[in-house]
Amino acid sequence: MANKNKKTVENFKSESSPPTGIQVVLREFKKDKLAMFSFLGIIALMVAVFVIASWIIDKEAVMKINLIERFTEPGVSGYILGADEAGRDMFGQLIIGAKNSLLIAIAITILANVVGITLGIIMGYYGGFIDNFFMRIIDFFITLPTLMIIIVVVTIVPKYGITELIFIIAAFQWMSTARLVRSKALSEARRDYISASKTMGTSDFAIMFKGLLPNLSSLLIVEVTLNFAGNVGIETGLSFLGFGLPPSTPSLGTLISYAMNPIILSSKWWIWLPASILILVLMLGINYVGQALRRSADAKQRLG
Amino acid sequence: MGFVSTKELLTIRNLRTSFRIKDTFYPAVDDVSLTLRKNEILAIVGESGCGKSTLATSIVGLHNSIHTKVEGEILYNNQNLANLTEVQFNKLRGNDIGFIFQDPLSALNPLMRIGEQIAEGLIYHTKLNKKQREARVLELLEQVGISNASRVANQFPHQLSGGMRQRVMIAIALSGKPAIIVADEPTTALDVTIQAQILDLLKSLQDEIQSGIILITHDLGVVAEIADRVAVMYAGEIIEEAPVIELFRNPKHPYTRSLLNSIPQTHSENEKLEIIQGMVPSLMKLPREGCRFSSRVPWLDESVHEKNPKLHEVGPGHLVRCTCWQHFYFEDKEGSVNG
Numbered sequence: 001m002a003n004k005n006k007k008t009v010e011n012f013k014s015e016s017s018p019p020t021g022i023q024v025v026l027r028e029f030k031k032d033k034l035a036m037f038s039f040l041g042i043i044a045l046m047v048a049v050f051v052i053a054s055w056i057i058d059k060e061a062v063m064k065i066n067l068i069e070r071f072t073e074p075g076v077s078g079y080i081l082g083a084d085e086a087g088r089d090m091f092g093q094l095i096i097g098a099k100n101s102l103l104i105a106i107a108i109t110i111l112a113n114v115v116g117i118t119l120g121i122i123m124g125y126y127g128g129f130i131d132n133f134f135m136r137i138i139d140f141f142i143t144l145p146t147l148m149i150i151i152v153v154v155t156i157v158p159k160y161g162i163t164e165l166i167f168i169i170a171a172f173q174w175m176s177t178a179r180l181v182r183s184k185a186l187s188e189a190r191r192d193y194i195s196a197s198k199t200m201g202t203s204d205f206a207i208m209f210k211g212l213l214p215n216l217s218s219l220l221i222v223e224v225t226l227n228f229a230g231n232v233g234i235e236t237g238l239s240f241l242g243f244g245l246p247p248s249t250p251s252l253g254t255l256i257s258y259a260m261n262p263i264i265l266s267s268k269w270w271i272w273l274p275a276s277i278l279i280l281v282l283m284l285g286i287n288y289v290g291q292a293l294r295r296s297a298d299a300k301q302r303l304g
Numbered sequence: 305m306g307f308v309s310t311k312e313l314l315t316i317r318n319l320r321t322s323f324r325i326k327d328t329f330y331p332a333v334d335d336v337s338l339t340l341r342k343n344e345i346l347a348i349v350g351e352s353g354c355g356k357s358t359l360a361t362s363i364v365g366l367h368n369s370i371h372t373k374v375e376g377e378i379l380y381n382n383q384n385l386a387n388l389t390e391v392q393f394n395k396l397r398g399n400d401i402g403f404i405f406q407d408p409l410s411a412l413n414p415l416m417r418i419g420e421q422i423a424e425g426l427i428y429h430t431k432l433n434k435k436q437r438e439a440r441v442l443e444l445l446e447q448v449g450i451s452n453a454s455r456v457a458n459q460f461p462h463q464l465s466g467g468m469r470q471r472v473m474i475a476i477a478l479s480g481k482p483a484i485i486v487a488d489e490p491t492t493a494l495d496v497t498i499q500a501q502i503l504d505l506l507k508s509l510q511d512e513i514q515s516g517i518i519l520i521t522h523d524l525g526v527v528a529e530i531a532d533r534v535a536v537m538y539a540g541e542i543i544e545e546a547p548v549i550e551l552f553r554n555p556k557h558p559y560t561r562s563l564l565n566s567i568p569q570t571h572s573e574n575e576k577l578e579i580i581q582g583m584v585p586s587l588m589k590l591p592r593e594g595c596r597f598s599s600r601v602p603w604l605d606e607s608v609h610e611k612n613p614k615l616h617e618v619g620p621g622h623l624v625r626c627t628c629w630q631h632f633y634f635e636d637k638e639g640s641v642n643g
Contacts, residue, residue, distance in 0.1 A: 195411070199364050201397040
């Protein structure tokens with residue numbers, strides 16, 4: 001019997017059926033070479049950054065101040081990308097900074113989206129009073145000047161590092177996801193299959209997260225990807241303004257903020273340019289991937 | 305036709321389901337009393353907007369308590385389903401009561417495999433482990449006449465044909481061997497040949513598990529084929545209730561007679577399709593007193609209707625609302641009482 005079943009499954013696979021899920025995404029990426037290239041590039045970059053930063057580079061050695069080697073030009077005496085005003089290796093800082101920036105962005109994305117998706121689904125599923133209540137809270141949060149509040153909190157909080165930054169930024173990032181998920185969940189939760197699940201005695205919780213959530217996945221994948229690109233930018237922007245990470249913790253933003261010094265901006269390009277290019281490439285790449293995913297989620301826009 | 309037990313399985317008493325429109329509650333199901341016995345198929349017929357589906361969804365508690373008020377009694381096992389909380393209801397739904405939806409494509413989760421969807425009820429109501437559930441799913445699929453069950457269990461709803469999807473819906477409804485099955489227009493979304501198959505299936509499965517079925521439909525052909533008893537609904541009220549043979553042989557209420565009259569006859573020489581004048585009044589404009597059908601038989605004298613139409617017993621198990629049936633005649637056949 002088991003053998004026979006296996007056979008029928010195989011037979012079925014040879015039948016033609018409309019492309020589903022991952023197949024659509026694959027086709028879309030095959031058609032869009034730029035997105036394909038970006039995707040592979042980002043993955044390679046991230047793996048490289050994490051591997052080099054975690055195992056190959058010694059953080060202590062990189063961050064050691066060595067005034068004799070101050071402003072060494074790239075390629076001279078073992079400094080691949082030169083050294084900064086304190087004689088610290090720029091390549092090492094770039095890699096560690098990229099790792100920190102990516103970690104922060106990933107953590108913010110996960111945190112903000114988990115909260116946003118959970119709330120959005122609950123609002124959309126129950127509707128009525130619960131929906132109204134949380135929507136008003138979201139409206140309130142959206143009207144707040146996010147940047148100002150983050151800057152104030154950063155100034156007030158005494159001990160301040162990567163974790164604190166993640167929580168502060170995430171606290172202002174969940175609203176848009178919640179709103180988006182809610183709007184889709186509102187229409188999806190009124191479908192018959194949700195009622196059908198109810199008639200089977202399934203609990204609300206199980207319906208929301210096992211029945212409803214997968215049906216929002218196409219929307220969510222796109223949203224999360226584009227959010228990720230945005231979050232890389234936010235952390236960098238804050239650090240650039242001097243409200244992100246302390247200088248002892250390198251991130252792409254702190255590296256770019258060296259360019260605030262006019263001398264460095266005009267004559268010591270190797271200090272700020274690599275980080276800027278890395279940010280540009282990262283955000284562009286993630287956006288291209290996100291757009292390809294968005295097209296594959298919407299049959300009208302598909303290329304493949 | 306199977307043996308219909310006299311034991312009452314489900315008793316609905318004075319059920320009123322009202323929807324809130326601009327802070328006023330308008331009853332879509334008004335003062336409905338019905339009983340369902342074991343191994344019986346009770347058909348509820350009526351045209352669109354009569355409250356049939358609202359009645360069905362009231363029984364399984366699919367109404368939002370903020371926008372809908374369900375009053376009266378729906379008694380099952382000494383429990384009033386109208387007052388149950390969600391948690392209490394979840395113990396009954398899928399286990400004691402099964403529900404079959406009208407459109408199987410929209411009632412199946414597009415992103416869940418068929419097998420998982422059938423197993424859903426088993427997870428909550430049985431102590432079967434994963435292996436046993438899988439076996440039960442295959443058994444259920446075979447029971448509803450799906451030949452390569454193991455393949456179908458691994459497929460998604462969009463990969464199945466309409467008839468297969470409805471079979472899957474039935475398998476889901478049957479998974480808990482429910483005492484009551486509520487089928488809300490189970491054949492409407494299907495073509496005629498598949499309809500017949502699905503009806504046969506429903507009937508044969510009922511013989512097996514001896515449950516009572518409430519069949520909501522507007523297709524009198526379906527009713528004649530499988531029902532034991534029929535309740536005709538109009539504008540939220542039951543206007544006639546009778547055993548199926550009695551209803552078709554001896555319809556009393558003007559609405560029932562008009563409905564039967566409007567079935568197209570292939571052998572008839574009359575090329576005109578018979579229709580019922582006007583339409584079901586909307587929920588907000590519904591007359592709250594007097595005979596609700598009077599607006600659609602304007603040629604009858606006002607005095608033939610009762611002031612407060614009640615159900616009158618006119619034969620064994622045959623109930624008719626209002627007295628206007630005694631004076632009813634079809635408009636174009638004026639004078640002949642028998643139509």
